[in-house]
Amino acid sequence: MTRFALTIEYDGRPYMGWQRQSHGPSVQQALEEAVTRITGEEAAVHGAGRTDAGVHALAMRAHVDIAKSIAPFRLMEALNAQLRPAPVAVLACETVAEDWHARFSCLGRAYEYRIVNRRAPLTWDKGLAWQFARPLDAGAMHGAAQALVGRHDFTTFRSVHCQAESAVKTLDRLSVSRHGEEIVIEAAARSFLHHQVRSMVGCLVLVGTGKWSARDLKAALDAADRAALGLNAPPDGLYFVEARYP
Amino acid sequence: MTRFALTIEYDGRPYMGWQRQSHGPSVQQALEEAVTRITGEEAAVHGAGRTDAGVHALAMRAHVDIAKSIAPFRLMEALNAQLRPAPVAVLACETVAEDWHARFSCLGRAYEYRIVNRRAPLTWDKGLAWQFARPLDAGAMHGAAQALVGRHDFTTFRSVHCQAESAVKTLDRLSVSRHGEEIVIEAAARSFLHHQVRSMVGCLVLVGTGKWSARDLKAALDAADRAALGLNAPPDGLYFVEARYP
Numbered sequence: 001m002t003r004f005a006l007t008i009e010y011d012g013r014p015y016m017g018w019q020r021q022s023h024g025p026s027v028q029q030a031l032e033e034a035v036t037r038i039t040g041e042e043a044a045v046h047g048a049g050r051t052d053a054g055v056h057a058l059a060m061r062a063h064v065d066i067a068k069s070i071a072p073f074r075l076m077e078a079l080n081a082q083l084r085p086a087p088v089a090v091l092a093c094e095t096v097a098e099d100w101h102a103r104f105s106c107l108g109r110a111y112e113y114r115i116v117n118r119r120a121p122l123t124w125d126k127g128l129a130w131q132f133a134r135p136l137d138a139g140a141m142h143g144a145a146q147a148l149v150g151r152h153d154f155t156t157f158r159s160v161h162c163q164a165e166s167a168v169k170t171l172d173r174l175s176v177s178r179h180g181e182e183i184v185i186e187a188a189a190r191s192f193l194h195h196q197v198r199s200m201v202g203c204l205v206l207v208g209t210g211k212w213s214a215r216d217l218k219a220a221l222d223a224a225d226r227a228a229l230g231l232n233a234p235p236d237g238l239y240f241v242e243a244r245y246p
Numbered sequence: 247m248t249r250f251a252l253t254i255e256y257d258g259r260p261y262m263g264w265q266r267q268s269h270g271p272s273v274q275q276a277l278e279e280a281v282t283r284i285t286g287e288e289a290a291v292h293g294a295g296r297t298d299a300g301v302h303a304l305a306m307r308a309h310v311d312i313a314k315s316i317a318p319f320r321l322m323e324a325l326n327a328q329l330r331p332a333p334v335a336v337l338a339c340e341t342v343a344e345d346w347h348a349r350f351s352c353l354g355r356a357y358e359y360r361i362v363n364r365r366a367p368l369t370w371d372k373g374l375a376w377q378f379a380r381p382l383d384a385g386a387m388h389g390a391a392q393a394l395v396g397r398h399d400f401t402t403f404r405s406v407h408c409q410a411e412s413a414v415k416t417l418d419r420l421s422v423s424r425h426g427e428e429i430v431i432e433a434a435a436r437s438f439l440h441h442q443v444r445s446m447v448g449c450l451v452l453v454g455t456g457k458w459s460a461r462d463l464k465a466a467l468d469a470a471d472r473a474a475l476g477l478n479a480p481p482d483g484l485y486f487v488e489a490r491y492p
Contacts, residue, residue, distance in 0.1 A: 011370040056370070080366055089366035120335040121326055124257040124302070128370055 001065045004075060005096045006031075006045075011087035012056040012235065013127045019050045027051075027088055031062070034082035038075070039068045048102045048243035049109055052195075054127065054235035058112075059091065061243040063102040100245070108172070108244035109192065113185040113201045114237040117178075129182070130201075130237040136208030138178035141185075144207040144214035145174040148200060148221060154193055155224040157203075162194035167224070169193060176204060183208075188242075197238060202231030247311045250321060251342045252277075252291075257333035258302040258481065259373045265296045273297075273334055277308070280328035284321070285314045294348045294489035295355055298441075300373065300481035304358075305337065307489040309348040346491075354418065354490035355438065359431040359447045360483040363424075375428070376447075376483040382454030384424035387431075390453045390460035391420040394446060394467060400439055401470040403449075408440035413470070415439060422450060429454075434488075443484060448477030 008031070016024035020032075028045055035043035048061040066075070076093035083089070099105075114129040116122060117136045122129060148157075148171055155167040173188040185204065187197050203220060206212035212220075212230060220228040254277070262270035266278075274291055281289035294307040312321070322339035329335070345351075360375040362368060363382045368375060394403075394417055401413040419434040431450065433443050449466060452458035458466075458476060466474040 009366070009369050077365070084367060087369040087372070089369050091364070091366050118337070119323070119326075120255070120337050121330055123255050123333040123335050124374055126333070 001067055001098070002069075003063055003065050003096050003098050003100060004072060005094050005100065005102065006062045006064065006076075006079075006090050007092035008057060008060040008062060009089045009091055010057050010060065011128070012051060012054050014087065015053065017051055017053045017055065018047050018057075018060070027057075027060075030083060030086050030088050031064075031079070034079050035064055035066065037082050038078045039066050039070070041067055046102045048106045049192075049240055051238070051240050052235050055238045055240070056128065057240040059242055060240050061102050061106070061245075063096065063100065102243070105245050106191075106243045107246060108188060108190055108242075109240070110186065110188040110242040110244075111192070111197045112239045112241045113187070113197060113233065114239070115183040115185070115201075115205070116181055117183055118181045127236050130234055132205060134209050136183055136205065137210070138176050138183050138208065140210075140214070141183070141204045141208045142176035144212075144217045145176055145185075145200070145204055147214065147218040148174050152221055153224045154196055154221070156220050156226060156228045157196045157199035158193040158226065159195035159199075160226060164191075164193050167193060169196070174200065195232060198233040198235065199229055201233035201237070203229065205233065206230045247313055247344070248315075249309055249311050249342050249344050249346060250318060251340050251346065251348065252308045252310065252322075252325075252336050253338035254303060254306040254308060255335045255337055256303050256306065257374075258297060258300050260333065261299065263297055263299045263301065264293050264303075264306070273303075273306075276329060276332050276334050277310075277325070280325050281310055281312065283328050284324045285312050285316070287313055292348045294352045295438075295486055297484070297486050298481050301484045301486070302374065303486040305488055306486050307348050307352070307491075309342065309346065348489070351491055352437075352489045353492060354434060354436050354488075355486070356419075356432065356434040356488035356490075357438070357443045358485045358487045359433070359443060359479065360485070361429040361431070361447075361451070362427055363429055364427045373482050376480055378451060380455050382429055382451065383456070384422050384429050384454065386456075386460070387429070387450045387454045388422035390458075390463045391422055391431075391446075391450055393460065393464040394420050398467055399470045400442055400467070402466050402472060402474045403442045403445035404439040404472065405441035405445075406472060410437075410439050413439060415442070420446065441478060444479040444481065445475055447479040447483070449475065451479065452476045
């Protein structure tokens with residue numbers, strides 16, 4: 001068996017999420033079926049993270065074990081040929097040690113969230129960004145966000161379906177910047193709770209409109225209570241952008 | 247009658263182009279029908295340029311005359327509501343003098359062309375960029391492009407269907423830059439011939455692969471002969487980005 005590490009870009013719009021689901025298509029299933037068509041082998045593709053329905057990836061990392069002898073470049077090309085026309089592309093493929101694990105070896109994950117801050121509806125970005133009509137103060141959002149950085153109980157920002165043992169996580173970075181009509185929120189941590197990024201983004205948007213102060217955001221964190229959540233952002237604008245390994 | 251100037255963004259994928267066509271949907275028709283639904287008036291929407299089938303716009307300018315009394319902001323909101331779910335958005339709307347003409351008052355036009363230079367197929371950018379697998383040397387492309395800047399007979403880079411009286415045009419700017427895996431080509435002129443940007447981009451790509459030298463590109467221009475064209479780029483990557491007025 002050879003273990004291959006993959007770097008994968010995907011448009012989450014047509015998928016129920018990364019993980020295989022009985023009730024609809026998933027990115028994992030698309031990849032596993034492509035591997036099987038190439039190798040004739042049953043395949044399990046393990047990802048660095050599990051993105052929700054409608055969430056995208058610029059660079060998801062994953063691994064898969066294959067018995068058949070195949071060069072990484074040929075595997076990448078064959079996967080892209082088999083995946084077509086699904087909006088999933090393998091950007092890189094390399095062989096790794098058999099104890100390298102896309103999920104358990106991962107030291108850090110990063111997400112980006114795109115908000116298009118304008119009144120006009122989206123054209124090519126439909127489902128690829130959150131269109132927000134009222135003006136947002138990105139500076140105020142960035143300032144308030146710094147209260148969330150560090151080690152905290154993130155219960156407020158955690159889905160009721162979250163399966164993590166503990167809600168205590170260390171958020172390494174949460175930055176907000178404006179680029180014309182677009183606001184980009186970058187979040188980095190060893191790992192995130194279910195819905196954590198979308199929940200943080202939703203509350204930052206309340207700060208951006210002036211409905212919440214920086215103090216209100218801090219109070220919501222300190223409450224450690226899901227009921228203190230102000231707003232959960234839609235999946236549209238969320239992108240898995242990086243998984244870091246030793 | 248009041249004349250309104252519009253700034254319009256559109257995804258060209260579902261359209262036969264800007265201009266009304268008997269054989270399929272156009273951006274012009276979508277806008278004219280939206281105006282008629284709002285005002286009950288027959289409407290003619292005049293654009294700064296005529297983009298081809300599959301070509302996009304970040305900021306097309308256009309004008310329309312309306313008898314009914316309506317504030318520019320309300321017209322913009324109503325147009326966006328009527329256009330939905332078409333991938334056409336009105337970004338700005340203002341009243342202008344009755345002799346202001348989107349096409350004839352325009353002093354300069356700018357286009358951008360996006361190439362995604364990678365082997366992997368496109369995901370969300372399908373139809374929104376030209377995927378080109380072989381490595382491209384953006385520096386060589388930029389250098390060679392400078393021979394096209396200035397006043398020249400652009401017959402080589404002109405579609406056989408071009409209706410312009412003369413093929414002599416002044417190209418103000420043609421720049422090529424790389425941003426990661428993406429190559430952006432920016433072109434600015436008072437006006438362009440039919441297919442001129444796509445034809446220039448196609449030949450620059452030949453330079454980028456090393457198949458053509460900068461001298462070959464110059465020779466193709468000097469030939470002033472459509473048969474000297476090396477390659478016409480697909481519409482996918484082309485965006486109308488700016489129309490300049492006094």
